Amino acid sequence: MIKAIDRFLDHLTMYRLVLYYLMALLGTAFAFCFLKLVPNDPLALAYTTALTISACWVTNKAFALVFEVPANNESVYITALILALILDPVAVTDLKGIAAVAFASVWAISSKYILAIGRKHLFNPAAIGVALSALLLNQPATWWVGGNPWLLPFVLIGGILVVRKLRRLDLVATFLVVAIATVLATTEPAQYGAAFKETLGSSPLLFFAFVMLTEPLTAPAQRWSRIAFAAIVGFLFAPNIHVGSLYFTPELALLVGNLFAYSVGPKGRFVLTLERIEETTADSYDFIFRSQRKLAFQAGQYLEWTLGLDHSDNRGNRRYFTVASSPTEQSVRLGVKFYPQSSAFKRALGAMKPGATIHASQLAGDFTLPSDPKTKIAFLAGGIGITPFRSMLQYLIDREEVRPIVVLYGTEGQDDIAYRDVLGLARRELGIRTFHAVAKGAKRGQYPGYIDARLVVWSRHLLERIEFETFRL
Structure with missing residues (x-):
């Protein structure tokens, strides 16, 4: 059973899996609205979803053109669907609500370009969007997807697949343990049972952990930093945690965690320029790039590589590949095997000419040499x-x-x-x-x-x- 699941997951990119998960949640919620199992108007939910998708797509296209970076439509749709699942659905006559949803959507996407250092955005897009909506418009997220018992099984099943795909059980488990422990520590002993039940079944805890916390661009990649990040966010996630009169919400907890992740992670994105292509085997090639700044990494680590594609396929325009070059070499080397039916990404990569550029980020990986040089x-x-x-x-x-x-x-x-x-x-x-x-x-x-x-x-x-x-x- 596990092997069959892994084979299924191997045919999907992480972004495509999360996108399908969110689409399934929205589709299920829409059906449940008609059955009165979800207390939302189905037309309002459909309109809100269309609004978030439109606002996010237009904003991303505009900023991608201005900043001259490849647009990733999958991440745009993921952000839009998250917003549709955590913001209250609005009717076509609710002008104030429409403005708030549009505001959150625009800021969620624009934060990836504006609130960025070295072309690497600091904050989870959906989290910063709803945080600004709450702060400036007094229109906070309700996280309605996490508070409905009928949706809970679907949140759980899809979330487990996401965690399995990402191999982030340590991240999610640490967050859940710390969040629940903090909730109980700030609750009267007589209320432990009710608090535990409400936290698991009637709060955004699980949806937040599976979808928001695991977003790779704003979470640490190294294991111990990842665990510390999860513990920080889990502690602040508890509803009774506050600083003075400021009580933390899930999105504020995540934004604080994002700042920690940036402080301990690799800084910025790299724009790499292709110098030459070398044939390594009959169907494998090394792409040798130069970087404007030194890429500091350990031998054996990997990067996420992004190409701008005119026509993407179901695998998207991002890939994780090991850096084949050594930290001692000046160039950055990417080794790739090509198949007769290669993906759109590999076809675009194979068509690159010297002088063309590719974007690289998310340097990570623990598959490195042991610290003890005597280890056999x-x-x-x-x-x-x-x-x-x-x-x-x-x-x-x-x-x-x-x-x-x-x-x-x-x-x-x-x-x-x-x-x-x-x-x-x-x-x-x-x-x-x-x-x-x-x-x-x-x-x-x-x-x-x-x-x-x-x-x-x-x-x-x-x-x-x-x-x-x-x-x-």
């Missing part, structure tokens, strides 16, 4: 999945740092072996041996077939039967 390691990789190890090996070569490492590299054939130069240099200069497992046409000295238990045991003998950490990709 086996690198297991297949095909183009060797990119993080290319980064690590080049880093060790440039630093002349010898480590007890063996590389197990599996490919279909000889033409699929990438980075022969780096693997050979690591062998000659650092004594790091690579064992090639070649499924078809293995040569002398290569293992015929795929990486299996026998080859892994062989590598263990090579490392003198001492326990080692195995990095799998």
Whole structure:
């Protein structure tokens, strides 16, 4: 069952999954309005949704043209649908309500461009939009989607899929534990049961955790920073927490957390200019970019890469790829395998010419070399999945740092072996041996077939039967 779910999730990008989740919630809420299970007018809900989508789309198009950055329509629709789910639906005759919804929508999108440092926005767009609406127009978010028991199962099921896709269980679990603990700590013991039930079933706690808290651009990527972020937001989320006369709302709690996330995370976005393209295998290529400022990262980490697409497909215009270059190299290297039926993103990437630009952000990843240089390691990789190890090996070569490492590299054939130069240099200069497992046409000295238990045991003998950490990709 879990494997089937993972296969399903693997065919969706994170943004597309969240978009489908929000669409399903809105569709369910709309149907429940007719059944009187959700106390909203269905026409008002439909009108409000159309209003948020229109206002967000127009605002984003305008700012994208002014700032000359690729527009991501998926993120625009996600923000619009979140606003439709947390703001009170307005009727076509409610001019004040219409103004408030439009105001929140415009500010939610414009904050991504105006309230940004180094082209990286500071705040969750929906949170800043509704916070400003409450502060300036006295039209706060009601978070009605989180307070309806009939919608709760749908919030929960879709939210679990989002957390599974993002691998952010630590983030969500920490937030939930701290938020509930804080609620109980600020409640009379006699009211614990009622407070616990209300927090889980009649508050925006779960929707907030699954949708708002996990937004990757305004949350830390590193594990311990992520946990601290969740704890801060969870503490401030509790309704009885206040500073003087200021009581925190969910959106204010998240905005404070966003400031913390910015303080501990990588700063800004990078606009990378393509210098050249190198063929690494029969169907894989390295795109070598230059950056106006130094990209500080650890070997093995990844970036989110964004391209402006005229016609996107269901996978969107963003991808997460490992940085194949070493921190010691001046250029930024991206290794990509192309298939006959490649996505719109890869087709656009493959059509890039020297001088073209791509946007990169969200530097993250814990798949890095151990801090102890004596740790014995086996690198297991297949095909183009060797990119993080290319980064690590080049880093060790440039630093002349010898480590007890063996590389197990599996490919279909000889033409699929990438980075022969780096693997050979690591062998000659650092004594790091690579064992090639070649499924078809293995040569002398290569293992015929795929990486299996026998080859892994062989590598263990090579490392003198001492326990080692195995990095799998």
